[in-house]
Amino acid sequence: MEQELKELRRQIFLTGYSVNIAHIASAFSIVEILYSLYINHNLKYDSKNPNMENRDLFILSKGHGSLALYTILCKAGFFDKKFLASFCKPGSVLGGEPCIPHIPGIEATTGSLGHGLSLGVGMALAKKLDGKKEKVYVLLGDGECEEGTVWEAIMFAAHYKLDNLVAIVDCNKIQKMGSLEAIMSIPSWKERFLSFGWQVEEVNGHDVNALDQLFQKENNIGKPFVILANTIKGKGVSIIENDPRWHWRLPNKKELKTFTAELEISEEEIQTCRKAI
Amino acid sequence: MQKSYINSLYQLLKKDKNVISCLSDSGTDYDEMIAREFPNQVINFGIGENNKVAAAAGLASCGKIPFVYTTSAFLAYRSYEFIRNDVCIQNKNVKLIGMGSGLAWSTLGVTHHTTEDIAALKALPNLTILSPCSPKELEKCIHAAYEINGPVYVRMGMSNEMEIYPDDCTFKLGKNNVLLEGNRGTIFTTGSITSEVLSATKRLSDEGFSLEVVNISTIKPFDQQSVIEECKKNSVIFSVEEHNVIGGIGSSIADVIAENKLDVELIKIGLADTFAVGYGTHSQVLEMNRLDKNNIYEIIKNKLS
Numbered sequence: 001m002e003q004e005l006k007e008l009r010r011q012i013f014l015t016g017y018s019v020n021i022a023h024i025a026s027a028f029s030i031v032e033i034l035y036s037l038y039i040n041h042n043l044k045y046d047s048k049n050p051n052m053e054n055r056d057l058f059i060l061s062k063g064h065g066s067l068a069l070y071t072i073l074c075k076a077g078f079f080d081k082k083f084l085a086s087f088c089k090p091g092s093v094l095g096g097e098p099c100i101p102h103i104p105g106i107e108a109t110t111g112s113l114g115h116g117l118s119l120g121v122g123m124a125l126a127k128k129l130d131g132k133k134e135k136v137y138v139l140l141g142d143g144e145c146e147e148g149t150v151w152e153a154i155m156f157a158a159h160y161k162l163d164n165l166v167a168i169v170d171c172n173k174i175q176k177m178g179s180l181e182a183i184m185s186i187p188s189w190k191e192r193f194l195s196f197g198w199q200v201e202e203v204n205g206h207d208v209n210a211l212d213q214l215f216q217k218e219n220n221i222g223k224p225f226v227i228l229a230n231t232i233k234g235k236g237v238s239i240i241e242n243d244p245r246w247h248w249r250l251p252n253k254k255e256l257k258t259f260t261a262e263l264e265i266s267e268e269e270i271q272t273c274r275k276a277i
Numbered sequence: 278m279q280k281s282y283i284n285s286l287y288q289l290l291k292k293d294k295n296v297i298s299c300l301s302d303s304g305t306d307y308d309e310m311i312a313r314e315f316p317n318q319v320i321n322f323g324i325g326e327n328n329k330v331a332a333a334a335g336l337a338s339c340g341k342i343p344f345v346y347t348t349s350a351f352l353a354y355r356s357y358e359f360i361r362n363d364v365c366i367q368n369k370n371v372k373l374i375g376m377g378s379g380l381a382w383s384t385l386g387v388t389h390h391t392t393e394d395i396a397a398l399k400a401l402p403n404l405t406i407l408s409p410c411s412p413k414e415l416e417k418c419i420h421a422a423y424e425i426n427g428p429v430y431v432r433m434g435m436s437n438e439m440e441i442y443p444d445d446c447t448f449k450l451g452k453n454n455v456l457l458e459g460n461r462g463t464i465f466t467t468g469s470i471t472s473e474v475l476s477a478t479k480r481l482s483d484e485g486f487s488l489e490v491v492n493i494s495t496i497k498p499f500d501q502q503s504v505i506e507e508c509k510k511n512s513v514i515f516s517v518e519e520h521n522v523i524g525g526i527g528s529s530i531a532d533v534i535a536e537n538k539l540d541v542e543l544i545k546i547g548l549a550d551t552f553a554v555g556y557g558t559h560s561q562v563l564e565m566n567r568l569d570k571n572n573i574y575e576i577i578k579n580k581l582s
Contacts, residue, residue, distance in 0.1 A: 057338075100367055107338070109367050112358060118328045119363060122335020122343075129297075129317050129341070149359075152328035159323075 001208060004039070005031055008075065009236040010263040011084075012067045017250060018273040019088040021096065025234035025246040027068035029172040030139060032206045033229055034072040040208065042215035043137060047077035050104040056134050057123050059108045061116020062141035062170060063097035070094055070103075078105040114147025116140060117167060121157045124165040124224075139168045143175030146184050151196075157224040158197030165224040166215070167198075170205065172233035176247045189228050198226050205229030237262050278434045278469070279376065281412035283307040285419035286344060290315045296342045296423070301329045303347035303376070330356040330373070334363035337370045342423065348382065349375025349432060353394035364428045365401045372422045373430045378408075379468060379519030380553050381435035383562040387552045391432075396524020398430055399497050406496040408432040409448070410471035411441045414494055417448035425450075432496070434469035437559065441472060451495045453503035459487035461581055462513035465504070467493040467526050470519045473563065476570035477577065486581050493526050501533045508539040513580065515544050517573055519563070522547040546576055 008031050016022025037043040037058065044056040060069050067087065074084040086092035093102040097111030108119050120138035127134055144150065157165050171189060173180050186192060193200045199221060203210045211229070219225045233247075234240035239258045251259050260270065283305070289296045290311065298319045300308060312319035322329035326347060333343035345352070352360075352375045364371045375391065382389035399406055405425055409415040415433055422429040447454055456471070457478060466474045471492055478488050491507060493500070508514060514534070516527035527545035534543060548566060555565035563569040 108335075109362065112362055115331050115359065115363055118331030118359075119335040119338070121328070122332030122337075123339050124335075125320070125332065126336045126339030126341050130339070149325075149327045149331065152323075152325035153332070156322060156325070156328055156332065160320075 005035060006236070006263065008035070008068075008071055010265060011071045013237075013259060013263055014265065014269060014273060015071065015084060015087050016067055017270075018085070018276040020250060021088055022067055022250065023064040023096070023248060024067070024250065025240050026062065026065045026141070028235045028237070028240075029205070029231040029233045030065050030068050030170050031235070032208050033139060033168055033170065033211060034068055036208050036211035036215060037137065038072045038076045040212050042212060044134065045076075045105070047073075047105065050078060054132070054134055056137060057107050057120075058137045059110065059116045059120050059139070060098055061110055061120075061138050062113065062144050063110035063116075065139075065141075065170070066096060066098050069098065069106075073105040076105070113141070113144040114149040117150050117153040120165060120167070121153050121160075121162060124157070124162040125160060127164055128160070128162065133164075135164050135166060137166045137168065139170060141175075142169055142171045142173060142180055142189070145169065145186070154193070154196050154198065161222040162224045163219050163222050166219075167224065167226045169226060169228050170231055171228050172231045174233040174242065174244050174247075176244065178244050193226050193228070197223060199223040200226050200228065202228045202230065205231035206235055278409070278412050278415045278438050279305065279436050280307075281415045282346070282374065282376070282419060282433060283311070285416045287311060289344075289419070289423055290318050293342065294318065295340055296344065297336060299329055299333050299336075299343045299345045301326050301347045301351070326351050326356045327359045330359035330371075331363040333371045334367060334369040342370055342372070344372045344374055346374040346376060348389060349378045349391040349394055350382075350389055353391060353398055353430075357397060360398070360404075361401055365403045368403045368427055370426055371428050373428070375430060375432050377435045378432045379434065379470065380562045380566065380568075381469065381559055383559040384556050386556060387554075390553050392520050392548050392553060393524065394432065395496055395518075395520050395526065396528070399524070399529070403428055404497065405429045406432065407494060408467040408496050409494055410466075410468055410492050411438055411446070413440055413442045413446040414448050417446050418494065421448070421450045432468060435559070438469045439472040441475060448494055451498050451500060453500040454492045454494060455489065456492050457488065457490040459489040460511065461486050461488055462515060462577070463489040463491060463507040463511045464515040464517055464577070465491045465493055465507070465526060465530055466517040467496060468519060470517060470563070470568065473568070473570040473573055474517050477574040480570075480574050481577060484578070486578065488577070496526060496529070499529045499533070504530050504533040505537055505539065508534060508541045512541050513544070514541050515546060515577060515580075517546045519568060520547050521550060523550055544576070544580055546573060
């Protein structure tokens with residue numbers, strides 16, 4: 001599994017590097033969360049029939065992590081590598097933020113922060129009203145939770161007892177301009193969610209087994225469920241880990257050596273990317 | 278119009294269990310009565326319009342037909358990005374019902390007025406905009422909105438609008454409606470100010486100025502053909518709206534005139550790039566802002582004399 005996770009990060013980096021754009025660090029922090037949902041099938045889906053009636057719904061509210069999601073969807077069989085390689089190139093439907101309706105496996109258009117959880121509560125409410133069993137999963141950034149709508153949705157989900165809703169907060173503790181602690185600190189995420197009436201679990205967001213256990217946990221106590229996933233922004237390449245400067249940046253020549261060494265990328269692969277640019 | 282909305286909504290809730298009335302603490306006693314009969318179809322989101330609009334898009338993704346009802350100022354302004362990103366970009370089957378449009382919240386002042394909503398919303402792709410002028414027409418608009426599989430904004434008034442259609446209302450989606458025929462000029466109007474226009478026109482008619490009055494009840498898609506026809510018939514065109522003259526129906530008419538090289542004069546009557554002022558009854562606030570029947574009468578008479 002370790003090798004698979006490294007391969008995913010390698011793919012994420014190479015796809016972004018070939019078009020000279022990407023929120024690489026934001027994508028790296030959610031790889032294990034998506035792996036647990038899609039590759040370990042904690043999410044119910046059929047990649048050959050993306051609109052399957054009784055599928056679970058997943059929304060990437062922090063849309064800028066799109067490359068991680070596209071790479072996972074590719075691995076899960078929603079589309080092939082050629083489709084993934086079209087990322088941000090003319091004629092492609094794969095952009096820097098997920099968009100419906102042309103990408104198999106994408107349920108919602110996101111990008112502007114603070115929309116995904118509200119979309120998710122609407123979906124979860126519809127499922128409840130219809131007596132359906134499917135779940136709705138929404139992955140948010142911790143910085144994203146500075147948007148007021150997120151808390152409107154949190155209140156709503158608790159009041160309407162949406163226990164078919166699972167929110168995962170990618171707690172990488174860093175936003176574009178610095179640490180959350182410096183910009184808009186939240187003393188305790190756990191207490192905050194508990195006080196809003198949610199069921200809360202904290203987990204190492206890079207521990208796939210621990211994530212699997214939480215996703216498989218029965219939730220029938222009439223509360224929405226939030227997983228606070230403690231992650232490292234930029235996880236997988238030492239020089240970008242926990243460094244806000246890498247929110248929207250690709251490596252220069254010198255820095256590239258660390259990427260190629262740690263992600264096991266060959267010179268030939270880098271040359272192929274350069275040709276593409 | 279509120280009573281008419283409630284009646285129409287009641288019919289739809291009864292007819293289709295997927296219709297959901299989405300309130301943000303914005304209902305009345307009638308809504309409470311309806312909620313008792315349809316507990317699973319009336320959802321109060323509390324005072325949080327943005328979550329409500331996005332959640333409505335989520336409901337629509339799962340086959341529901343949400344009717345999102347609140348004061349139009351809170352819908353069109355506060356929730357604009359949610360209307361754009363979640364409802365219009367994703368082309369969801371959400372009905373946005375803006376209540377108390379124009380200056381209808383006449384005692385509460387400018388925060389509650391909606392006088393730039395047409396300008397803001399008509400630039401959104403995928404959105405149909407309906408603007409009924411009377412309770413009967415509102416009923417037709419609500420049923421038409423239900424039949425459309427996509428986003429709709431209904432710009433409705435409040436509670437004391439006059440019924441201008443004596444028998445059956447002739448609403449047709451996407452088509453303007455000639456309310457009066459005349460040969461000295463054409464007045465295009467929309468929404469509840471139509472009754473002021475009709476009063477002004479009657480006085481003008483008594484004084485020998487025969488005017489055509491056209492009700493624009495579908496603001497988007499805009500009935501261009503109707504403008505072209507009126508411009509062939511009359512050389513002076515007026516637009517009257519409870520809205521800024523920038524970006525309202527007058528601007529839509531101006532586009533058609535320019536694009537078709539029509540040789541007419543256009544006089545736009547509305548708020549002259551200003552917020553409305555004053556407090557009082559709806560009629561009084563219209564008067565303070567020079568949008569009541571007497572002012573409309575004077576502007577038109579001066580032009581035609």
